[in-house]
Amino acid sequence: MRRKRSIPWIHRYSRFIIGAIASIGAALTAYLTITKLTGGEVGCAINASATTGSCNDVLSSPYATVFGLPLSLFGLLAYLSMIAFALSPYIINPESDRDLRNKLEHWTALFLLIGSTAMMIFSAYLMYVLFGKIQAVCYYCIGSALFSLSLFLLTVFGRTWEDFGQLVFTSVIVAFITFMGTLGIYAPLNNPAIAEGKIPIPIPQQSELIPGKGWEIETKSGESEIELAKHLRENDIKMYGAYWCPHCYEQKSLFGKEAFAEIEYIECEADGANAQPQACQAAGVKSYPSWEIAGKVEPGRLSLKELAEVSNYEGPTNFQYVLPTR
Template identity: 50%
Template structure:
């Protein structure tokens, strides 16, 4: 009498595990989406993490990139759980059809997410970790990449595929399309067509300075102070807003973004104390984050008027 071949545990449970990982990824990206849409900041264990999440690489089609990640994870969860909602004893045909179709969708989706996550890891390390070290690591991005890798491996080995050669060909095709799209997106961010000469546009300073703000900015410039920042950094814009116009134009500002106007990336990378933006260098001391004008006045030994008009 022949013994019935037992289905491997991984094949029996792979859908549930993929669905669970997709839900974890959805929670991760939902949190990031909510903080971007409602003006908050994600809790970050490193100072540079927030820079990654507020950089141009965190936006796609004018919306938070995490929003598209959230939709992708929810789609993966739906593909994973959908066949499990159909009772195979009552509707075997529908269950089989859903099972086969959603496995192909799971493979295509996990492949696309893995390739795009891998490209985002390249951007994170090349644009943030290389110049800033461990401070440039985004833990949310790494978590998402690990979720994508886990789903891809489970999709590959979580069932017995009949035509592995066709599967590999499909994976290469999907990966190539995603990679080309990623390169195009990256190129648009790095070199906006209308701003190729002068660098990307920056948000205008909308506040108005008084004499005290102008005098402080000129004092900082006179003593050789420096404000290291990036055009896309919201905290750098907040700092300029505290000075207002025309004082903001007097700030001794160092642009660190490689694609920013008058970029001085080499100087930023040669200054190891710059681990986030903005960072002030005043009289040999470094101060990270947005500083109040009172703090800048005290650190720089400013003796002029201090009736600053703009409050944080």
């Protein structure tokens, strides 16, 4: 009895509190998952305004779907796992098999630490998305983030850790892996063009450079690229570049092979194919690539959307490609 009274209350009841919080989280995410899958709308304490979105705006955003499934479904699985980790040692009677009970408590404590750390880091990123990108208020999301933080704190302070170094090391490693994995999952959404189905152009490799010619254009042109290229030629818009210039290759790849054949391209490097270095000097070209538009030289690589705007192009604009992410 004296030994039991000397144990801090948080150590006695932490697993039960974790189980209770995770149960509430599981009920919450189950409700959100069912609502999402049935196409309904969740009840919101506040409605969307001109400056602030509602919880339905958040739950219908691209960030609320992962691998084609509702994000809340993964949250439900995480909460159910935390319930199992927290309460499973209590299925073993300590009077009949104390060693098994102790081993189960040890391993489930480690799983609780891994799970709660991952949930906390992932929830922190979602809070950044909620307020920084979607700019909405979602009490379900905020509540789940608070649950995740509570689970982590209860896991850390709810028992005596024999190896403090293991606690810190495991938390840091799991946090890093979770953060990098989260960035990877949402990388397409952080590049709006890729999220819309655009294709990144290939990155030029130095070993594939053809002397005097450059790199072969690998991308294929669509109707929009070809129509824009024809429009640029009709309006006497020229591109200046050098065969060895990677940014020039990327500019060409945005058009695709067929469309770039329509572009009036001036090679500025003396040993390049069909070189016209005098024309480049006369135009005042100082960097590659550069565009001559209405008698004015515009330095730098331009997106096809920018070229369409500056040239008053009014044709189709379903351009296929975007610059690569490095």
